Amino acid sequence: MPDSASPSSSSAEDGPRARVRFWGTRGTCASPGPRTVRYGGNTPCVEVRANGGPTLVLDAGTGIRALGQHLQSRLKATPVPDMPASNPGPQDQAIHLFLTHRHADHVMGLPHFAPLHSRSRSVHVRCGDGDCPTLTQFVSSLVSPPLFPYVDGLAGQLLVHEWPTGEVSVGTFRVHRFNANHPGGAAIIRVDDATGPIMAYAPDNELALHATQAEHVEWLAGLRDFLNGVPLLVHDAMYRPDELTRHAGWGHSSDMEAVQLAMDCGVQTLALFHHHPDRDDDAIERIVDEARHHLLERKSPLRTLAAWEGLTLSV
Numbered sequence: 212m213p214d215s216a217s218p219s220s221s222s223a224e225d226g227p228r229a230r231v232r233f234w235g236t237r238g239t240c241a242s243p244g245p246r247t248v249r250y251g252g253n254t255p256c257v258e259v260r261a262n263g264g265p266t267l268v269l270d271a272g273t274g275i276r277a278l279g280q281h282l283q284s285r286l287k288a289t290p291v292p293d294m295p296a297s298n299p300g301p302q303d304q305a306i307h308l309f310l311t312h313r314h315a316d317h318v319m320g321l322p323h324f325a326p327l328h329s330r331s332r333s334v335h336v337r338c339g340d341g342d343c344p345t346l347t348q349f350v351s352s353l354v355s356p357p358l359f360p361y362v363d364g365l366a367g368q369l370l371v372h373e374w375p376t377g378e379v380s381v382g383t384f385r386v387h388r389f390n391a392n393h394p395g396g397a398a399i400i401r402v403d404d405a406t407g408p409i410m411a412y413a414p415d416n417e418l419a420l421h422a423t424q425a426e427h428v429e430w431l432a433g434l435r436d437f438l439n440g441v442p443l444l445v446h447d448a449m450y451r452p453d454e455l456t457r458h459a460g461w462g463h464s465s466d467m468e469a470v471q472l473a474m475d476c477g478v479q480t481l482a483l484f485h486h487h488p489d490r491d492d493d494a495i496e497r498i499v500d501e502a503r504h505h506l507l508e509r510k511s512p513l514r515t516l517a518a519w520e521g522l523t524l525s526v
């Protein structure tokens with residue numbers, strides 16, 4: 212597999228509008244080991260970065276630990292002369308973390324996110340499934356005893372914000388949300404810039420494409436509108452098609468449902484995501500082969516891959 216790829220809606224003259232890097236691609240439970248080395252065993256975390264712009268982090272699964280180390284090393288690589296580390300200044304770079312929801316696989320890496328332990332950073336947190344007072348308590352509990360040892364000064368780096376339905380502006384980005392079909396609620400996140408949509412992220416979402424209830428059909432139509440024309444879609448592909456029936460209502464989709472949705476919405480690149488913890492690397496590669504064969508038969512221009520840790524896509 213290559214280290215990076217370009218889906219992409221950018222032209223060579225303009226350069227990419229943003230880079231999307233995967234730090235954790237596994238769903239439900241971290242699954243490190245020799246059978247998952249190619250696609251990775253860490254749970255969801257995706258970085259979205261514009262040239263010279265803010266850093267967006269989507270979810271705080273165990274993949275966020277390596278992202279935090281990377282962000283801190285990048286700070287050290289560009290020191291500001293005569294600027295003490297305790298004095299926020301030009302090197303102070305805010306990080307905006309958007310949690311799709313609070314299931315354990317999407318938050319369990321947060322206490323180990325190195326920028327939380329740096330006085331030159333501030334980490335702004337929003338969540339797609341809850342109100343602010345509850346979220347503040349929840350985030351504090353993650354980085355406090357008994358789940359985590361007391362660390363002096365940590366709380367000052369965490370800024371919890373409300374995220375009402377609608378959009379949030381972060382630098383050149385506008386971050387939109389749409390309600391996923393997932394037990395307890397979750398957000399589907401779309402990141403736009405002034406040009407339009409850049410990418411959408413739906414790690415936990417039960418499409419149930421064959422369901423016929425009017426409310427569900429209406430929700431699907433709204434989802435297709437929300438995702439229409441997105442260059443890059445990162446979508447839940449937890450199950451194989453033959454596993455769906457016995458997991459109805461569990462809040463996840465099959466790989467082929469994700470492919471169908473991406474085709475319906477005119478997506479350029481689909482990154483299959485939230486891989487089942489029992490799915491080994493060979494099984495994931497067979498899924499990608501099947502999806503590509505399906506698309507070839509239908510003469511679809513959709514490009515499909517399975518996201519792996521370390522993959523960077525330029526849009």
Ligand SMILES: [Zn+2]
Pocket residue numbers: 238239314316317414415485
């Ligand atoms: Zn999940």
Ligand SMILES: [Zn+2]
Pocket residue numbers: 312314393397415462
């Ligand atoms: Zn979930």
